[in-house]
Amino acid sequence: MNGRGDRYGAAMLAVTAQRFSPDDPVSALEVGRVPDPDVPDGWTSVSIRATALNHHDLWSLRGVGLRAEQLPMVLGCDAAGVDEDGREVLVHGVISSPGWRGDETLDPGRSLLSERFPGTLAERVAVPPANLVPKPPELSFEEAACLPTAWLTAYRMLFTQSGVQPGGTVLVQGAGGGVSTALIALGSAAGYRMWATSRDEGKRSRAVELGAAQAFEIGARLPERVDAVMETVGQATWSHSLRALRPGGTVVVSGATSGPDPSAELNRVFFLGLRVIGSTMGTRDELERLTRFVVRTRARPVIDATYPLADARSGFQRLASGEVFGKIVFTT
Numbered sequence: 551m552n553g554r555g556d557r558y559g560a561a562m563l564a565v566t567a568q569r570f571s572p573d574d575p576v577s578a579l580e581v582g583r584v585p586d587p588d589v590p591d592g593w594t595s596v597s598i599r600a601t602a603l604n605h606h607d608l609w610s611l612r613g614v615g616l617r618a619e620q621l622p623m624v625l626g627c628d629a630a631g632v633d634e635d636g637r638e639v640l641v642h643g644v645i646s647s648p649g650w651r652g653d654e655t656l657d658p659g660r661s662l663l664s665e666r667f668p669g670t671l672a673e674r675v676a677v678p679p680a681n682l683v684p685k686p687p688e689l690s691f692e693e694a695a696c697l698p699t700a701w702l703t704a705y706r707m708l709f710t711q712s713g714v715q716p717g718g719t720v721l722v723q724g725a726g727g728g729v730s731t732a733l734i735a736l737g738s739a740a741g742y743r744m745w746a747t748s749r750d751e752g753k754r755s756r757a758v759e760l761g762a763a764q765a766f767e768i769g770a771r772l773p774e775r776v777d778a779v780m781e782t783v784g785q786a787t788w789s790h791s792l793r794a795l796r797p798g799g800t801v802v803v804s805g806a807t808s809g810p811d812p813s814a815e816l817n818r819v820f821f822l823g824l825r826v827i828g829s830t831m832g833t834r835d836e837l838e839r840l841t842r843f844v845v846r847t848r849a850r851p852v853i854d855a856t857y858p859l860a861d862a863r864s865g866f867q868r869l870a871s872g873e874v875f876g877k878i879v880f881t882t
């Protein structure tokens with residue numbers, strides 16, 4: 551039981567970060583009852599039906615992106631549910647600063663749910679009404695819950711940032727993750743030749759089943775150079791990513807799961823005219839286009855496992871083990 555719940559009356563089930571543990575992040579979470587989130591003036595609330603787990607939640611438990619005085623914090627960036635008027639919605643997790651106009655990923659005052667405001671691993675979440683996107687009836691709540699973080703990040707990396715035309719070749723480093731499986735599914739549905747690497751032979755086979763044209767061991771010599779590389783792994787794959795690019799090619803980077811400080815290999819970057827593009831989440835408009843894209847193409851999130859929210863610890867343990875292929879989803 552969480553301290554706040556005891557003091558103010560238990561209201562909803564939620565997963566909270568209670569402390570930080572860089573080495574054993576799962577030990578720092580608690581599943582228990584907490585008060586409903588405050589709904590600031592002009593905001594609205596959503597009853598969550600399904601919510602997805604992201605590596606971001608493990609980073610939060612490790613103490614990356616949160617300060618001790620913000621604890622306990624409800625974790626989670628992804629949700630699909632029902633709004634106050636009974637409409638089925640997805641929740642866009644990027645909260646802009648008041649009055650911000652334009653691309654919200656470039657707002658210096660933005661935050662992601664669970665960073666400043668309580669997150670979505672809960673039965674309810676409060677958000678500005680502009681953050682609600684209609685859930686298409688073709689998607690289940692579980693599928694829809696995978697879109698706002700991993701799939702949105704993948705959509706922006708590929709379609710907004712990479713500059714690759716359909717028919718081009720794109721390498722995805724680390725096939726098994728939430729963002730990576732989204733990249734493979736989206737890219738193959740859009741007519742890119744998707745190549746992927748993975749540490750695990752079983753995941754390489756599954757990447758091909760998902761739509762990758764070929765899958766390789768990490769660091770393998772490729773049949774030819776690629777137009778773009780999608781990087782979320784960081785240190786363990788960065789050098790390979792730069793070597794894999796054709797002259798003038800683009801690496802789009804949105805994460806560094808294995809560590810953030812590889813050698814920049816600047817000689818290679820300038821001599822081959824490579825482009826290194828950072829990317830983070832996506833806009834509400836991109837999320838809306840993504841939902842239309844998956845409806846039209848029938849690309850669907852790969853769900854590795856679904857657990858009741860009350861058993862969230864099992865899902866965290868599975869994500870932390872590195873065995874996941876696709877997304878872990880919790881239902882309320």
Ligand SMILES: NC(=O)c1ccc[n+]([C@@H]2O[C@H](COP(=O)([O-])OP(=O)(O)OC[C@H]3O[C@@H](n4cnc5c(N)ncnc54)[C@H](OP(=O)(O)O)[C@@H]3O)[C@@H](O)[C@H]2O)c1
Pocket residue numbers: 603604605606609699700703723724725726727728729730747748749750753768782783786787804805806807808829830831869872874876
């Ligand atoms: N900037 C943003 O907006 C944003 C949004 C979403 C995610 N991210 C970041 O992107 C990263 C991935 O997120 P996720 O939720 O997709 O995580 P995830 O589901 O846990 O996936 C982790 C991925 O990393 C690969 N991997 C891990 N360690 C590796 C290593 N030592 N060598 C090679 N590959 C390794 C895995 O590939 P295999 O197991 O197949 O080898 C897998 O694809 C995280 O760091 C996350 O914080 C950033």
